[in-house]
Amino acid sequence: MPKDAAPWIVPSASPREGTLSPAPIAGSALRPRLLLLHSESLAAQAIRQTLLPRCATIQIANTLNQVHTCLAQESWDVFLAHLNPEEKSGLESMRFVQGSGLLLARIALLDPVTSALLAASIPLELDALLLPPLSAPLLRETVERCFVRVLQQRQEARALAAMREQILTLKEGRKQWLAERETLEASVMEALLSTLAMREANCVLHALRVQAYASYFARLVNYPESLRPHLEHAALLHDIGKIGLSDALLFRARIFTPAEVERMRSHAEAGEQILRHIPFLRPAAQIVRHHHERFDGEGFPDGLRGEKIPLGARIFSIVDTLDAMTSDRPYRPAQTFEKAQQEMERCAGSHFDPYLTNVFSQVSPASWINLRRQVEERATQHSPRILGPQSLYSI
Ligand SMILES: [Fe+2]
Ligand SMILES: [Fe+2]
Known part of the structure; x- marks a missing residue:
């Protein structure tokens, strides 16, 4: 077993692995800040070891409350959560992040896979869904791909916000211009009417x-x-x-x-x-x-x-x-x-x-x-x- 792989992560179990580049994705010079929810410490450490060289930081949370605390205290780029049919914290934390309005990538790791868990994952609109056996390259590639996408989404959101701001400014300017024009027109009307009234x-x-x-x-x-x-x-x-x-x-x-x-x-x-x-x-x-x-x-x-x-x-x-x-x-x-x-x-x-x-x-x-x-x-x-x-x- 390679040094960077834990028993929970096989080096190349995914049939898609041959087509995936394990190298960082072009343009992703920045590295993500990743929040990991996993109730099993050994598995969490294995994932952390696998992703650490590609991440700016990795914080492990074991419970839903810890997830809440981490989200409240710091900003994150990727939220990776283990969804387990035995525990509700994975699904609940995903739902919480989904409803929070935070713009970060959400990746779920299903283990073990059950039809109920799969069905519950669909409404979560996840950025990626990982199924066992989990390979190290696939895990890294998925995190990087989702990180790049979230960066693009943030850029788009900033551009959209700037555009909205610009539109609001233009609208405000037009409103003011219209009000000034209305005042000016009323003044002209008053002046002409008063001239006529004098006669x-x-x-x-x-x-x-x-x-x-x-x-x-x-x-x-x-x-x-x-x-x-x-x-x-x-x-x-x-x-x-x-x-x-x-x-x-x-x-x-x-x-x-x-x-x-x-x-x-x-x-x-x-x-x-x-x-x-x-x-x-x-x-x-x-x-x-x-x-x-x-x-x-x-x-x-x-x-x-x-x-x-x-x-x-x-x-x-x-x-x-x-x-x-x-x-x-x-x-x-x-x-x-x-x-x-x-x-x-x-x-x-x-x-x-x-x-x-x-x-x-x-x-x-x-x-x-x-x-x-x-x-x-x-x-x-x-x-x-x-x-x-x-x-x-x-x-
Ligand atoms: Fe008249
Ligand atoms: Fe007349």
Whole structure:
């Protein structure tokens, strides 16, 4: 019997031995720290002697408690346990290591082999299963192979953790960027609205109401969700172009001359020109430009007809008209919602998109009245200032 073999380990009993290299596996310059559970001292020493030249350290545990202590106190690369049908410590320790989340190779040595022990080993998802007769080269090769694999697994786990960390960092960065962008966009909206309010104070409540109406109506007609913020921006700023109009024109109860009508109409193009220079408001600028187009092509500024008018502008046109008709004007009192809806229904196909008007006619006046009340209640609860943390825009 060779010097390095104990009675429990035969030098070359495995039929696979001829195909296995007893030399260290390439790339495994590091040597494993091995924890060995074996209740039989002589057998444990024989295994230790066989593996010692290939291991950084070998610690022998005889009981489950010792395994727990060793795992708690030090880190290990390979756990080799003797599974014996007479003792539960082998199986229990394997189950413990399996459930611990520790990334180390788990090798079981079954001796003697029974069908019950084999069946119990399957759920353990072991890295290797050694059966008697156990040869020294096979034992060494198995430990080294499992050690190399666990090193690779750890490397992969580190790479995965680093990747996750990177993704989290990117997500956090994006979240922060989005929050900053949102704040910046809100500030721009506040600034534009306050500019408009300085010219025409009454327009703010109108802007808030049509924003609420447009948002509500857009859902009813399945306007794409991704486009709704642009529609809301357009609703708030649809008359921003009026800041270029003279007081004499802006505050007249009626417009009489064709030249005055043309000047008043210029606010749609002027609004687009103001907003198109602000990247996040470019889509809204298109709606603002076309918010006075008519379905029959008789609107302004471009006389677009039918579906050539952007859908957002067709939606907005309806809610803008509704709010105009149901609000007091210097030259006429507000109409009821019922009356306004009836009149607008008569304009389906001429002024308004007939499909949208059909949906609009099915909305109960109470829904619009409720929306109007909500907007106005919130507006009165907050500071009437536009700018600031309790601005009208942010309600
Ligand atoms: Fe307008
Ligand atoms: Fe309006």
